Amino acid sequence: MHFLFSGSLLRYVGYQRQIAYETGSLAAALKALFKDYPALEGLMMETDHSLRRTMRMAINNEVVRSDLSRPLAASDAVEVMTAISGG
Protein backbone atom coordinates (compact mmCIF):
# COMPACT_ATOMS: atom_id res chain seq x y z
CA MET A 1 0.00 0.00 0.00
CA HIS A 2 1.00 3.61 -0.16
CA PHE A 3 -0.09 6.80 1.57
CA LEU A 4 -0.71 9.98 -0.45
CA PHE A 5 -0.19 13.38 1.18
CA SER A 6 -0.98 16.95 0.13
CA GLY A 7 -1.13 20.50 1.43
CA SER A 8 -0.03 21.31 4.94
CA LEU A 9 0.63 17.65 5.76
CA LEU A 10 3.55 17.51 3.34
CA ARG A 11 5.83 19.36 5.71
CA TYR A 12 5.39 16.55 8.28
CA VAL A 13 6.53 13.83 5.85
CA GLY A 14 9.55 15.59 4.36
CA TYR A 15 7.53 16.73 1.32
CA GLN A 16 7.13 13.16 0.08
CA ARG A 17 3.80 12.96 -1.73
CA GLN A 18 3.79 9.17 -1.64
CA ILE A 19 5.06 6.83 1.10
CA ALA A 20 4.81 3.03 0.69
CA TYR A 21 4.60 0.30 3.33
CA GLU A 22 4.33 -3.46 3.02
CA THR A 23 1.47 -4.16 5.40
CA GLY A 24 -1.84 -5.97 5.15
CA SER A 25 -4.11 -3.55 7.01
CA LEU A 26 -4.76 0.14 7.48
CA ALA A 27 -4.10 -0.10 11.22
CA ALA A 28 -0.65 -1.66 10.63
CA ALA A 29 0.15 0.92 7.95
CA LEU A 30 -0.78 3.78 10.27
CA LYS A 31 1.36 2.29 13.03
CA ALA A 32 4.34 2.15 10.67
CA LEU A 33 3.66 5.67 9.44
CA PHE A 34 3.49 7.15 12.95
CA LYS A 35 6.69 5.33 13.93
CA ASP A 36 8.49 7.00 11.04
CA TYR A 37 6.72 10.38 11.40
CA PRO A 38 5.66 10.75 15.07
CA ALA A 39 4.32 14.30 14.68
CA LEU A 40 1.62 13.01 12.35
CA GLU A 41 -0.09 10.92 15.01
CA GLY A 42 -1.21 13.85 17.15
CA LEU A 43 -2.31 15.75 14.05
CA MET A 44 -4.36 12.90 12.63
CA MET A 45 -5.66 10.94 15.60
CA GLU A 46 -7.65 11.58 18.75
CA THR A 47 -6.35 10.20 22.04
CA ASP A 48 -8.73 7.24 21.65
CA HIS A 49 -7.01 6.40 18.32
CA SER A 50 -10.00 7.47 16.20
CA LEU A 51 -9.47 9.78 13.24
CA ARG A 52 -9.82 13.48 14.08
CA ARG A 53 -12.97 15.06 12.62
CA THR A 54 -10.85 17.62 10.78
CA MET A 55 -8.99 14.90 8.88
CA ARG A 56 -10.08 12.78 5.94
CA MET A 57 -8.78 9.42 4.72
CA ALA A 58 -9.81 7.69 1.51
CA ILE A 59 -8.84 4.24 0.30
CA ASN A 60 -8.86 4.22 -3.49
CA ASN A 61 -11.15 7.29 -3.38
CA GLU A 62 -13.57 5.73 -0.89
CA VAL A 63 -13.81 7.73 2.34
CA VAL A 64 -12.90 5.88 5.54
CA ARG A 65 -13.94 7.24 8.93
CA SER A 66 -14.32 4.57 11.57
CA ASP A 67 -13.07 1.25 10.24
CA LEU A 68 -9.34 1.78 10.59
CA SER A 69 -8.67 -1.99 10.72
CA ARG A 70 -9.55 -2.53 7.06
CA PRO A 71 -7.34 -4.95 5.10
CA LEU A 72 -5.23 -3.42 2.37
CA ALA A 73 -3.88 -4.81 -0.90
CA ALA A 74 -0.42 -3.99 -2.19
CA SER A 75 -1.84 -1.63 -4.82
CA ASP A 76 -4.20 0.27 -2.48
CA ALA A 77 -3.75 4.04 -2.17
CA VAL A 78 -4.68 5.75 1.09
CA GLU A 79 -5.10 9.47 0.66
CA VAL A 80 -4.73 11.62 3.80
CA MET A 81 -5.87 15.24 3.85
CA THR A 82 -7.28 17.95 6.07
CA ALA A 83 -11.06 18.41 5.77
CA ILE A 84 -10.81 22.13 5.20
CA SER A 85 -8.10 24.62 5.91
CA GLY A 86 -9.38 27.94 7.06
CA GLY A 87 -7.60 31.06 8.03
Add this chain to the structure above:
Amino acid sequence: MTEHVLNAAPDAAPLEHDPASPVRRQTRFTLTCSSGMFTHLQLKPRVAFSFAFMGWSAWLNEHAVSHGALIREHATGFVPIGLTIDYLAPLTFYDCPSLTVSTQVRTWNPRRFHTLQEVDVRLETPQGVPVAQIHLQEVCVRIESADTLAATAGRLPPALAELMLDTPDDVPGQPVLLNRGPARMPDHAQVITQSRRDFVIYRHACEMADQWYSEHVCDYVGDSREAMVLRLVSDYPALRPGLANRLARLSIGLRQPFMLFDTGQILTTAWRVDHEIRFAHQLLNARGLAVGDALEVFVAADDT
Protein backbone atom coordinates in the same frame (compact mmCIF):
# COMPACT_ATOMS: atom_id res chain seq x y z
CA MET B 1 -13.55 12.02 -3.01
CA THR B 2 -15.51 15.27 -2.78
CA GLU B 3 -15.81 17.63 0.17
CA HIS B 4 -19.24 19.28 0.18
CA VAL B 5 -19.22 20.89 3.60
CA LEU B 6 -19.55 24.39 2.16
CA ASN B 7 -22.77 23.88 0.18
CA ALA B 8 -26.27 24.74 1.38
CA ALA B 9 -29.41 22.74 0.56
CA PRO B 10 -30.02 23.32 -3.15
CA ASP B 11 -33.79 23.86 -3.10
CA ALA B 12 -34.09 26.42 -0.32
CA ALA B 13 -35.70 29.80 -1.00
CA PRO B 14 -33.24 32.70 -1.07
CA LEU B 15 -33.05 35.07 1.88
CA GLU B 16 -34.61 38.47 1.27
CA HIS B 17 -32.52 41.54 2.09
CA ASP B 18 -33.48 42.78 5.55
CA PRO B 19 -34.11 46.55 5.40
CA ALA B 20 -34.04 46.65 9.17
CA SER B 21 -30.49 45.23 9.36
CA PRO B 22 -28.15 47.41 11.39
CA VAL B 23 -25.59 49.75 9.82
CA ARG B 24 -22.41 47.81 9.37
CA ARG B 25 -19.19 48.92 11.03
CA GLN B 26 -16.58 50.30 8.61
CA THR B 27 -12.80 50.37 8.42
CA ARG B 28 -10.76 52.64 6.12
CA PHE B 29 -7.09 52.90 5.23
CA THR B 30 -5.02 54.09 2.29
CA LEU B 31 -2.38 52.21 0.31
CA THR B 32 0.24 53.62 -2.04
CA CYS B 33 0.04 52.15 -5.54
CA SER B 34 2.89 50.96 -7.74
CA SER B 35 2.95 50.23 -11.46
CA GLY B 36 3.02 46.46 -11.00
CA MET B 37 -0.49 46.54 -9.55
CA PHE B 38 -1.96 47.56 -12.91
CA THR B 39 -2.21 46.42 -16.49
CA HIS B 40 -2.22 49.21 -19.05
CA LEU B 41 -6.04 49.10 -18.73
CA GLN B 42 -6.88 48.76 -15.04
CA LEU B 43 -6.07 47.54 -11.53
CA LYS B 44 -5.30 43.82 -11.70
CA PRO B 45 -8.08 41.65 -10.25
CA ARG B 46 -5.71 39.78 -7.95
CA VAL B 47 -4.50 43.07 -6.49
CA ALA B 48 -8.12 44.15 -5.96
CA PHE B 49 -8.82 40.90 -4.10
CA SER B 50 -5.60 41.29 -2.12
CA PHE B 51 -6.70 44.77 -1.01
CA ALA B 52 -10.10 43.33 -0.09
CA PHE B 53 -8.57 40.63 2.11
CA MET B 54 -6.37 43.27 3.73
CA GLY B 55 -9.50 45.32 4.29
CA TRP B 56 -11.14 42.35 5.99
CA SER B 57 -8.11 41.79 8.22
CA ALA B 58 -8.08 45.49 9.11
CA TRP B 59 -11.79 45.33 9.94
CA LEU B 60 -11.17 42.34 12.25
CA ASN B 61 -8.35 44.24 13.93
CA GLU B 62 -10.44 47.33 14.53
CA HIS B 63 -13.81 45.82 15.44
CA ALA B 64 -13.03 42.38 16.86
CA VAL B 65 -9.62 40.71 17.28
CA SER B 66 -6.54 40.51 15.05
CA HIS B 67 -6.54 37.86 12.35
CA GLY B 68 -3.73 36.03 14.13
CA ALA B 69 -5.65 36.05 17.43
CA LEU B 70 -8.76 34.81 15.62
CA ILE B 71 -6.85 31.69 14.64
CA ARG B 72 -4.51 31.04 17.57
CA GLU B 73 -6.61 32.17 20.52
CA HIS B 74 -10.12 31.52 19.25
CA ALA B 75 -9.45 28.54 16.90
CA THR B 76 -11.65 30.22 14.30
CA GLY B 77 -11.23 31.15 10.67
CA PHE B 78 -13.22 32.20 7.64
CA VAL B 79 -13.00 30.54 4.22
CA PRO B 80 -14.05 32.44 1.09
CA ILE B 81 -16.66 30.65 -1.02
CA GLY B 82 -17.61 33.54 -3.29
CA LEU B 83 -15.70 36.53 -4.64
CA THR B 84 -16.79 39.25 -7.06
CA ILE B 85 -15.24 42.40 -8.46
CA ASP B 86 -17.19 45.10 -10.25
CA TYR B 87 -14.94 47.65 -11.90
CA LEU B 88 -16.67 51.03 -11.63
CA ALA B 89 -14.53 53.45 -13.63
CA PRO B 90 -11.89 53.18 -16.38
CA LEU B 91 -8.89 54.15 -14.27
CA THR B 92 -5.22 53.32 -14.83
CA PHE B 93 -2.07 53.53 -12.74
CA TYR B 94 -1.68 57.22 -13.62
CA ASP B 95 -5.10 57.96 -12.07
CA CYS B 96 -4.37 56.13 -8.81
CA PRO B 97 -1.29 57.28 -6.91
CA SER B 98 -3.00 55.70 -3.93
CA LEU B 99 -6.22 53.85 -3.17
CA THR B 100 -8.44 54.13 -0.11
CA VAL B 101 -9.83 50.77 1.01
CA SER B 102 -13.21 51.01 2.80
CA THR B 103 -14.53 47.76 4.29
CA GLN B 104 -17.87 46.83 5.79
CA VAL B 105 -18.63 43.37 7.15
CA ARG B 106 -21.92 41.70 7.96
CA THR B 107 -21.63 38.66 10.22
CA TRP B 108 -24.70 36.51 10.84
CA ASN B 109 -25.99 33.08 11.74
CA PRO B 110 -28.53 31.80 9.20
CA ARG B 111 -30.88 29.38 10.93
CA ARG B 112 -29.46 25.83 10.88
CA PHE B 113 -26.31 26.93 9.04
CA HIS B 114 -22.74 27.98 9.75
CA THR B 115 -21.80 31.58 10.54
CA LEU B 116 -21.51 33.62 7.34
CA GLN B 117 -19.78 36.87 6.54
CA GLU B 118 -20.61 39.22 3.68
CA VAL B 119 -17.62 41.52 3.17
CA ASP B 120 -18.00 44.63 0.99
CA VAL B 121 -14.90 46.57 0.02
CA ARG B 122 -14.78 49.78 -1.99
CA LEU B 123 -11.58 51.07 -3.59
CA GLU B 124 -11.43 54.82 -4.28
CA THR B 125 -8.88 57.27 -5.62
CA PRO B 126 -7.67 60.19 -3.45
CA GLN B 127 -10.30 62.31 -5.22
CA GLY B 128 -13.04 59.94 -4.10
CA VAL B 129 -13.60 58.37 -7.52
CA PRO B 130 -14.76 54.76 -7.03
CA VAL B 131 -12.46 52.32 -8.81
CA ALA B 132 -13.91 48.93 -7.87
CA GLN B 133 -16.43 47.27 -5.58
CA ILE B 134 -15.45 43.87 -4.21
CA HIS B 135 -17.67 41.40 -2.40
CA LEU B 136 -16.45 38.35 -0.45
CA GLN B 137 -18.73 35.70 1.00
CA GLU B 138 -17.05 33.68 3.74
CA VAL B 139 -18.00 30.67 5.85
CA CYS B 140 -16.86 30.34 9.46
CA VAL B 141 -14.66 27.34 10.27
CA ARG B 142 -13.53 26.01 13.65
CA ILE B 143 -9.84 25.22 13.55
CA GLU B 144 -8.25 22.26 15.27
CA SER B 145 -4.57 22.90 14.49
CA ALA B 146 -2.95 26.35 14.28
CA ASP B 147 -0.17 24.80 12.19
CA THR B 148 -2.14 22.92 9.55
CA LEU B 149 -5.37 24.97 9.96
CA ALA B 150 -7.31 21.70 9.72
CA ALA B 151 -10.90 22.78 10.31
CA THR B 152 -14.60 22.06 9.89
CA ALA B 153 -17.38 24.53 9.06
CA GLY B 154 -19.16 25.86 12.14
CA ARG B 155 -20.29 28.85 14.15
CA LEU B 156 -18.48 31.59 16.00
CA PRO B 157 -17.61 30.71 19.60
CA PRO B 158 -19.45 32.81 22.22
CA ALA B 159 -16.64 35.33 22.86
CA LEU B 160 -16.35 36.17 19.16
CA ALA B 161 -20.10 36.04 18.57
CA GLU B 162 -20.51 38.88 21.04
CA LEU B 163 -17.93 40.98 19.17
CA MET B 164 -18.81 40.15 15.60
CA LEU B 165 -22.46 39.15 15.08
CA ASP B 166 -24.76 41.92 13.84
CA THR B 167 -27.59 40.25 15.72
CA PRO B 168 -27.33 37.50 18.34
CA ASP B 169 -30.42 35.74 16.95
CA ASP B 170 -30.44 33.21 14.12
CA VAL B 171 -31.76 34.75 10.93
CA PRO B 172 -34.59 32.78 9.27
CA GLY B 173 -34.43 31.66 5.66
CA GLN B 174 -31.69 29.95 3.67
CA PRO B 175 -28.70 32.10 2.64
CA VAL B 176 -27.97 32.71 -1.03
CA LEU B 177 -24.55 31.11 -1.48
CA LEU B 178 -22.28 32.28 -4.28
CA ASN B 179 -20.71 28.84 -4.92
CA ARG B 180 -23.79 26.93 -6.08
CA GLY B 181 -22.57 26.49 -9.63
CA PRO B 182 -21.92 28.50 -12.78
CA ALA B 183 -24.31 31.29 -13.72
CA ARG B 184 -26.78 30.45 -16.46
CA MET B 185 -26.16 32.08 -19.80
CA PRO B 186 -29.18 33.73 -21.44
CA ASP B 187 -30.90 31.66 -24.13
CA HIS B 188 -29.59 33.91 -26.91
CA ALA B 189 -25.94 33.57 -25.81
CA GLN B 190 -23.65 32.19 -28.53
CA VAL B 191 -20.62 29.96 -27.90
CA ILE B 192 -17.50 31.28 -29.62
CA THR B 193 -15.03 28.54 -28.68
CA GLN B 194 -13.64 26.48 -25.80
CA SER B 195 -10.22 25.49 -24.46
CA ARG B 196 -8.46 23.95 -21.45
CA ARG B 197 -5.41 24.91 -19.44
CA ASP B 198 -3.63 22.95 -16.70
CA PHE B 199 -2.35 24.52 -13.50
CA VAL B 200 -0.31 23.47 -10.47
CA ILE B 201 -0.58 25.01 -7.00
CA TYR B 202 2.83 26.19 -5.85
CA ARG B 203 3.66 27.74 -2.51
CA HIS B 204 3.74 31.36 -3.72
CA ALA B 205 -0.01 30.99 -4.33
CA CYS B 206 -0.78 29.42 -0.96
CA GLU B 207 -1.56 30.80 2.44
CA MET B 208 0.32 29.85 5.59
CA ALA B 209 -1.16 26.33 5.79
CA ASP B 210 -0.19 25.39 2.22
CA GLN B 211 -3.77 25.63 1.01
CA TRP B 212 -4.33 27.76 -2.07
CA TYR B 213 -5.08 31.37 -1.31
CA SER B 214 -8.28 32.23 -3.15
CA GLU B 215 -7.11 35.61 -4.43
CA HIS B 216 -4.92 33.67 -6.91
CA VAL B 217 -7.88 31.93 -8.57
CA CYS B 218 -8.34 34.96 -10.80
CA ASP B 219 -4.79 34.42 -12.06
CA TYR B 220 -5.49 30.81 -13.06
CA VAL B 221 -8.67 31.71 -14.94
CA GLY B 222 -7.00 34.80 -16.40
CA ASP B 223 -4.11 32.65 -17.66
CA SER B 224 -6.58 30.30 -19.35
CA ARG B 225 -8.42 33.19 -21.04
CA GLU B 226 -5.25 34.94 -22.20
CA ALA B 227 -3.80 31.69 -23.59
CA MET B 228 -7.08 31.02 -25.42
CA VAL B 229 -7.20 34.49 -26.97
CA LEU B 230 -3.54 34.45 -27.95
CA ARG B 231 -3.83 31.06 -29.63
CA LEU B 232 -7.23 31.46 -31.30
CA VAL B 233 -7.85 35.16 -32.01
CA SER B 234 -6.90 34.77 -35.69
CA ASP B 235 -9.66 32.16 -36.11
CA TYR B 236 -12.09 33.87 -33.73
CA PRO B 237 -11.64 37.68 -33.79
CA ALA B 238 -14.57 38.02 -31.39
CA LEU B 239 -12.19 36.87 -28.65
CA ARG B 240 -10.07 40.00 -28.93
CA PRO B 241 -11.80 41.97 -26.11
CA GLY B 242 -10.45 39.31 -23.75
CA LEU B 243 -7.03 40.93 -24.08
CA ALA B 244 -7.74 44.33 -25.63
CA ASN B 245 -10.57 45.55 -23.38
CA ARG B 246 -11.09 46.17 -19.70
CA LEU B 247 -12.50 43.46 -17.50
CA ALA B 248 -15.90 44.77 -16.35
CA ARG B 249 -16.83 42.10 -13.84
CA LEU B 250 -15.36 38.94 -12.34
CA SER B 251 -17.22 36.47 -10.16
CA ILE B 252 -15.82 33.31 -8.57
CA GLY B 253 -17.53 30.46 -6.68
CA LEU B 254 -15.45 27.91 -4.76
CA ARG B 255 -16.72 24.57 -3.48
CA GLN B 256 -13.51 22.70 -2.67
CA PRO B 257 -10.01 24.00 -1.94
CA PHE B 258 -6.80 22.98 -3.67
CA MET B 259 -3.66 22.21 -1.69
CA LEU B 260 0.06 22.68 -2.27
CA PHE B 261 1.23 20.81 -5.41
CA ASP B 262 -2.32 19.81 -6.38
CA THR B 263 -2.95 19.87 -10.10
CA GLY B 264 -6.08 21.06 -11.83
CA GLN B 265 -7.46 22.31 -15.08
CA ILE B 266 -9.43 25.34 -16.19
CA LEU B 267 -12.09 24.61 -18.81
CA THR B 268 -12.86 27.94 -20.49
CA THR B 269 -15.81 28.68 -22.77
CA ALA B 270 -16.05 32.03 -24.55
CA TRP B 271 -19.55 33.40 -25.18
CA ARG B 272 -20.99 36.38 -27.00
CA VAL B 273 -23.93 37.90 -25.12
CA ASP B 274 -25.25 41.11 -26.71
CA HIS B 275 -22.40 43.65 -26.37
CA GLU B 276 -20.39 41.49 -24.00
CA ILE B 277 -17.80 38.77 -24.42
CA ARG B 278 -17.96 36.44 -21.45
CA PHE B 279 -15.39 33.85 -20.45
CA ALA B 280 -17.00 31.14 -18.32
CA HIS B 281 -14.47 28.99 -16.46
CA GLN B 282 -14.89 25.69 -14.66
CA LEU B 283 -12.21 24.72 -12.14
CA LEU B 284 -11.59 20.96 -12.43
CA ASN B 285 -9.63 18.96 -9.89
CA ALA B 286 -7.17 16.15 -10.74
CA ARG B 287 -10.10 13.74 -11.05
CA GLY B 288 -11.88 15.99 -13.52
CA LEU B 289 -14.59 17.06 -11.07
CA ALA B 290 -15.84 20.66 -11.19
CA VAL B 291 -15.02 22.17 -7.79
CA GLY B 292 -15.42 25.85 -8.63
CA ASP B 293 -16.34 28.28 -11.36
CA ALA B 294 -15.64 31.82 -12.51
CA LEU B 295 -17.09 34.30 -14.98
CA GLU B 296 -15.17 37.17 -16.58
CA VAL B 297 -17.20 39.77 -18.44
CA PHE B 298 -15.67 42.11 -21.04
CA VAL B 299 -17.47 44.78 -22.97
CA ALA B 300 -16.97 44.03 -26.67
CA ALA B 301 -15.43 46.65 -28.94
CA ASP B 302 -17.68 47.83 -31.80
CA ASP B 303 -15.35 46.47 -34.48
CA THR B 304 -15.26 42.82 -33.36
